[in-house]
Amino acid sequence: MNITTNQGTDSTVIVLEGRFDAHEAPHAASVFDSVLDEGQNNIDVSLADVQFIDSTALAQLVRVMKRCKEAGGQFSLLEPSDPVLVILELTALDKAFNIVDGQSAEQAA
Amino acid sequence: MKGYRHWSTVPLQERPKISVVIPAYNEEWRILPTIGAIAHEMAERDESFELIVSDDGSSDDTNKLVRELELPNLRLIESVNTGKGGAVRRGALAASGDYILFADADQSTPIQQFDALFAPLLDGSAQVAIGSRGADGAEVANKSLKRKILSQGLNTIVRVGFGIKQKDTQCGFKLFTREAALDLFGRQRIDGFSFDLELLFLANRQGYAVAEIPVEWIDAPGSTVDAAKVAIQFLKDLVSLRLRAMRGGYRHIIHQPADSSATTNQQLRSAA
Numbered sequence: 001m002n003i004t005t006n007q008g009t010d011s012t013v014i015v016l017e018g019r020f021d022a023h024e025a026p027h028a029a030s031v032f033d034s035v036l037d038e039g040q041n042n043i044d045v046s047l048a049d050v051q052f053i054d055s056t057a058l059a060q061l062v063r064v065m066k067r068c069k070e071a072g073g074q075f076s077l078l079e080p081s082d083p084v085l086v087i088l089e090l091t092a093l094d095k096a097f098n099i100v101d102g103q104s105a106e107q108a109a
Numbered sequence: 110m111k112g113y114r115h116w117s118t119v120p121l122q123e124r125p126k127i128s129v130v131i132p133a134y135n136e137e138w139r140i141l142p143t144i145g146a147i148a149h150e151m152a153e154r155d156e157s158f159e160l161i162v163s164d165d166g167s168s169d170d171t172n173k174l175v176r177e178l179e180l181p182n183l184r185l186i187e188s189v190n191t192g193k194g195g196a197v198r199r200g201a202l203a204a205s206g207d208y209i210l211f212a213d214a215d216q217s218t219p220i221q222q223f224d225a226l227f228a229p230l231l232d233g234s235a236q237v238a239i240g241s242r243g244a245d246g247a248e249v250a251n252k253s254l255k256r257k258i259l260s261q262g263l264n265t266i267v268r269v270g271f272g273i274k275q276k277d278t279q280c281g282f283k284l285f286t287r288e289a290a291l292d293l294f295g296r297q298r299i300d301g302f303s304f305d306l307e308l309l310f311l312a313n314r315q316g317y318a319v320a321e322i323p324v325e326w327i328d329a330p331g332s333t334v335d336a337a338k339v340a341i342q343f344l345k346d347l348v349s350l351r352l353r354a355m356r357g358g359y360r361h362i363i364h365q366p367a368d369s370s371a372t373t374n375q376q377l378r379s380a381a
Contacts, residue, residue: 055142
């Protein structure tokens with residue numbers, strides 16, 4: 001999985017590409033933690049190019065969301081791909097995360 | 110997404126073209142993402158499909174999680190614990206599709222590889238297509254050295270001792286025509302992990318063409334398999350397979366297709 005970090009004006013956007021599973025979770029965790037440790041508490045994770053996400057990876061996202069919120073920041077998932085959106089729905093995590101899809105991003109712009 | 114929205118809300122009106130069977134034993138941690146990935150991918154195709162989770166006596170919440178999804182074209186088959194072979198067989202014999210795939214619950218072979226297996230069955234060049242990590246072009250990620258040595262050693266025994274030409278018998282991603290599935294699972298006896306080998310042994314014996322297709326395979330962490338223990342059981346199973354074949358134990362179909370034990374979530378709801 002490729003991980004790219006882009007520093008925006010209001011938030012840090014972390015773009016994930018590939019399969020986000022238990023193998024990739026430790027690497028992703030270290031990237032998330034280094035962003036948080038730098039004091040960036042507003043994090044957006046782009047899942048547009050992730051085709052599969054497993055429970056370990058989902059747990060990782062929940063952990064980062066909690067840390068952002070505890071620090072008074074915000075955490076969003078940007079434009080999850082359709083298969084990832086289905087997985088979020090089946091695990092009922094679509095209700096836990098703030099999800100910004102393509103349409104709402106356009107409306108906000 | 111349109112395909113999935115339809116599949117997840119409207120019950121099939123006729124027999125599906127494809128059945129996907131997921132054997133599951135204590136998979137509460139992995140089952141939902143796997144169902145999501147398979148359901149989305151298959152629902153976006155043109156062919157109709159049903160999903161069957163064949164539980165193998167899980168002691169965790171696997172069954173509960175699957176049931177609570179209330180998906181109309183997802184069936185849960187419950188059973189006492191018998192081993193993976195039993196779970197796959199119960200799923201395959203309950204399946205109503207023209208083509209029956211079984212796929213491991215950990216998505217170690219991503220469902221996106223389905224088309225590669227489907228092609229030789231569609232053009233009639235094979236009746237069984239198996240995902241292979243040994244075929245030329247296969248990509249294996251994260252496979253441990255122990256597993257590599259073990260699988261190579263077992264493969265040699267299988268090739269030399271049982272005349273099985275396929276390089277990888279154990280990959281949990283195999284597709285059958287309905288006719289081949291009912292014939293092979295009907296005769297098949299092994300309830301444990303060696304059932305894959307028995308299926309291929311029977312496929313060769315019954316004269317079905319088996320296509321071995323290279324697939325991407327990701328060794329999923331948290332795999333619940335003790336490799337050494339499995340290897341010993343595998344060798345025991347090989348001996349009993351050989352003895353059974355010599356004594357004519359595979360001449361008859363002993364397991365009939367059964368859909369009485371399976372209930373759809375739809376039926377569960379109407380019964381409630």
